[in-house]
Amino acid sequence: MPDLRSAPELDVIEWLGAPAxxxxxxxxxxxxxxxxxxxxxPGCVQVGLPQAARVRETFAPDDVVVLGLHTVFEHxxxxxxxxxxxxxxxxxxxxxxVGIDRPGASGGIPRTMAAYAMQGTPTLVLIDRQGRLRRRxxxxxQDLRLGAEIEALTGETDATLVGEPELGEAAPGCTIxxxxx
Amino acid sequence: MPDLRSAPELDVIEWLGAPAxxxxxxxxxxxxxxxxxxxxxPGCVQVGLPQAARVRETFAPDDVVVLGLHTVFEHxxxxxxxxxxxxxxxxxxxxxxVGIDRPGASGGIPRTMAAYAMQGTPTLVLIDRQGRLRRRxxxxxQDLRLGAEIEALTGETDATLVGEPELGEAAPGCTIxxxxx
Amino acid sequence: MPDLRSAPELDVIEWLGAPAxxxxxxxxxxxxxxxxxxxxxPGCVQVGLPQAARVRETFAPDDVVVLGLHTVFEHxxxxxxxxxxxxxxxxxxxxxxVGIDRPGASGGIPRTMAAYAMQGTPTLVLIDRQGRLRRRxxxxxQDLRLGAEIEALTGETDATLVGEPELGEAAPGCTIxxxxx
Amino acid sequence: MPDLRSAPELDVIEWLGAPAxxxxxxxxxxxxxxxxxxxxxPGCVQVGLPQAARVRETFAPDDVVVLGLHTVFEHxxxxxxxxxxxxxxxxxxxxxxVGIDRPGASGGIPRTMAAYAMQGTPTLVLIDRQGRLRRRxxxxxQDLRLGAEIEALTGETDATLVGEPELGEAAPGCTIxxxxx
Numbered sequence: 001m002p003d004l005r006s007a008p009e010l011d012v013i014e015w016l017g018a019p020a021x022x023x024x025x026x027x028x029x030x031x032x033x034x035x036x037x038x039x040x041x042p043g044c045v046q047v048g049l050p051q052a053a054r055v056r057e058t059f060a061p062d063d064v065v066v067l068g069l070h071t072v073f074e075h076x077x078x079x080x081x082x083x084x085x086x087x088x089x090x091x092x093x094x095x096x097x098v099g100i101d102r103p104g105a106s107g108g109i110p111r112t113m114a115a116y117a118m119q120g121t122p123t124l125v126l127i128d129r130q131g132r133l134r135r136r137x138x139x140x141x142q143d144l145r146l147g148a149e150i151e152a153l154t155g156e157t158d159a160t161l162v163g164e165p166e167l168g169e170a171a172p173g174c175t176i177x178x179x180x181x
Numbered sequence: 182m183p184d185l186r187s188a189p190e191l192d193v194i195e196w197l198g199a200p201a202x203x204x205x206x207x208x209x210x211x212x213x214x215x216x217x218x219x220x221x222x223p224g225c226v227q228v229g230l231p232q233a234a235r236v237r238e239t240f241a242p243d244d245v246v247v248l249g250l251h252t253v254f255e256h257x258x259x260x261x262x263x264x265x266x267x268x269x270x271x272x273x274x275x276x277x278x279v280g281i282d283r284p285g286a287s288g289g290i291p292r293t294m295a296a297y298a299m300q301g302t303p304t305l306v307l308i309d310r311q312g313r314l315r316r317r318x319x320x321x322x323q324d325l326r327l328g329a330e331i332e333a334l335t336g337e338t339d340a341t342l343v344g345e346p347e348l349g350e351a352a353p354g355c356t357i358x359x360x361x362x
Numbered sequence: 363m364p365d366l367r368s369a370p371e372l373d374v375i376e377w378l379g380a381p382a383x384x385x386x387x388x389x390x391x392x393x394x395x396x397x398x399x400x401x402x403x404p405g406c407v408q409v410g411l412p413q414a415a416r417v418r419e420t421f422a423p424d425d426v427v428v429l430g431l432h433t434v435f436e437h438x439x440x441x442x443x444x445x446x447x448x449x450x451x452x453x454x455x456x457x458x459x460v461g462i463d464r465p466g467a468s469g470g471i472p473r474t475m476a477a478y479a480m481q482g483t484p485t486l487v488l489i490d491r492q493g494r495l496r497r498r499x500x501x502x503x504q505d506l507r508l509g510a511e512i513e514a515l516t517g518e519t520d521a522t523l524v525g526e527p528e529l530g531e532a533a534p535g536c537t538i539x540x541x542x543x
Numbered sequence: 544m545p546d547l548r549s550a551p552e553l554d555v556i557e558w559l560g561a562p563a564x565x566x567x568x569x570x571x572x573x574x575x576x577x578x579x580x581x582x583x584x585p586g587c588v589q590v591g592l593p594q595a596a597r598v599r600e601t602f603a604p605d606d607v608v609v610l611g612l613h614t615v616f617e618h619x620x621x622x623x624x625x626x627x628x629x630x631x632x633x634x635x636x637x638x639x640x641v642g643i644d645r646p647g648a649s650g651g652i653p654r655t656m657a658a659y660a661m662q663g664t665p666t667l668v669l670i671d672r673q674g675r676l677r678r679r680x681x682x683x684x685q686d687l688r689l690g691a692e693i694e695a696l697t698g699e700t701d702a703t704l705v706g707e708p709e710l711g712e713a714a715p716g717c718t719i720x721x722x723x724x
Contacts (some may be wrong), residue, residue, distance in 0.1 A: 040634045054325050058329065079627070079630065090618075142324070147325040151332040174634050259448070259450070264439045268437035272437075505687040506689060509687040509688060513691035
């Protein structure tokens with residue numbers, strides 16, 4: 001049996017679109033899909049966030065919870081304010097809760113992004129019903145495969161790995177695939 | 182427990198892209214995805230068949246088998262010949278086996294299409310590991326949902342319904358959604 | 363002044379979707395856009411023909427005439443019959459006239475395709491108001507550019523080249539770009 | 544001869560991506576394409592700005608100049624700062640000059656947007672070689688048609704209208720088509 005890592009708790013300074021602060025502990029028993037993004041990252045706006053919205057429409061909220069995580073690691077002045085993020089979410093009609101990742105020391109990688117060792121944005125994270133980190137994808141993943149992976153986690157009654165967390169290399173800067181610090 | 186119908190055996194006059202005739206009985210133990218199409222149906226060419234090809238690339242062949250079924254119910258002269266179908270499959274590079282549905286009496290609905298009560302093309306059929314008909318979709322289904330449904334069937338050890346077979350109305354003729362007799 | 367070649371007359375055995383045979387001579391005074399295709403060529407079905415349909419919807423028919431040309435150079439049995447082409451045009455709702463290029467000797471390159479030295483399908487041809495060949499593109503051309511080139515020809519009162527006919531290399535077989543003999 | 548209106552001069556507080564301030568007067572002799580946008584308007588990000596980038600790649604800069612105009616009429620705090628716009632343009636790799644429209648009195652419609660009677664964003668404006676306003680489109684316009692309209696203006700030696708400026712109704716708020724105040 002592989003050694004499954006417990007997903008680090010989210011370190012969020014504020015939640016938008018949520019009546020109260022959200023914790024992974026409070027979501028135990030459900031599959032959690034986290035879309036980590038920056039509002040000025042083209043690959044997030046064009047691919048990652050629309051996919052997260054489709055996930056939210058496809059799966060029952062009792063089984064699968066979709067969360068956004070705003071992980072600003074560049075252009076802090078431009079996209080690091082609550083008001084900017086709020087306007088962005090409003091215009092794009094994203095209805096899932098979005099947490100603002102706690103800024104790192106001296107403007108570096110924010111806390112949750114660092115705890116999950118994310119390479120950049122967009123990053124998609126899957127957490128199982130027992131609160132374990134099961135998948136972390138930097139860049140894009142096809143809908144067909146993502147649908148299968150989420151379903152596999154919802155069907156689990158006992159822990160079995162759907163695959164090793166994906167670890168790869170990301171060059172700094174933004175491409176259509178995503179932005180890396 | 183709902184009454185699950187055993188999927189009717191395929192009534193095919195010839196298989197292309199297969200070394201030997203294929204039967205559902207011979208595929209027992211695997212999930213079977215059938216894409217019923219006509220080579221001159223725009224919704225099949227633009228949406229249904231490319232999706233079937235993605236399914237084949239996404240799931241392990243030991244778990245999920247993708248089959249095409251050429252169910253000609255109109256323009257028999259144009260698309261009803263083996264040579265036409267073979268040229269079509271060659272040009273579009275479809276690599277899954279395709280069976281030619283046995284023509285119905287006096288050029289009507291072909292046999293397998295009738296046995297499954299398909300409304301037109303494209304129709305996607307999902308059959309579980311026990312050989313039972315679990316899903317029948319006329320028109321289109323989103324990748325995210327299809328991925329989840331197939332995964333749910335692969336994970337089954339005991340029969341549980343993912344949903345009632347979809348029964349709806351289809352107007353005669355072709356639209357982007359599909360062709361109905 | 364460049365030496366502008368008069369566009370070869372179309373050598374067509376039959377016209378579909380036209381009340382009477384069409385000749386370039388009879389269209390003198392109008393810009394003519396010819397989409398040469400094969401019904402089983404993926405790049406024609408997915409890109410070339412839909413673009414031709416958009417051209418037809420965008421420009422006034424008194425100024426710009428869109429013609430299809432079925433230039434079968436492979437899979438003659440599958441796509442070389444009138445009935446197959448008719449069914450295809452019907453299902454895809456193409457409303458412009460389509461001529462069937464006269465077969466070449468012993469099943470080779472058909473006559474009009476050869477006269478225009480087309481490299482394969484899809485090929486787009488632009489003919490000016492004076493009946494001169496002004497453009498020949500194998501593969502794809504962006505809408506923005508095509509719109510500009512057609513408009514340039516409609517605005518001409520005197521001959522000026524919009525660009526040399528495009529001459530390039532095409533490898534045999536079909537890709538998404540097109541099919542070459 | 545229709546009464547052609549001289550295009551109002553741009554009232555811009557700062558230009559990004561330009562070595563010096565840009566005026567329409569200074570561009571006389573060239574066709575000018577203006578894409579008015581807001582960085583948080585989905586229809587601008589997904590459709591309008593990519594189209595403007597294609598225009599820039601398609602036409603010769605001596606004939607056709609593409610300008611962006613940031614016309615913020617909502618979410619001023621979020622998208623009204625130079626630093627936010629600069630980060631946006633950097634991440635999306637837009638290479639044409641972008642002017643920041645001068646804010647209107649008490650945060651209303653900005654000056655240039657008002658002078659052109661724009662209904663919202665995105666709005667595309669075409670100005671001819673003589674500096675006259677020839678087209679104003681709120682929402683989207685097909686590439687094929689836009690290419691033709693721009694080409695028609697580049698080919699003009701004497702003034703002839705390509706069409707009346709488009710005047711229509713826009714409901715307040717953002718849709719995929721655009722944002723209206």
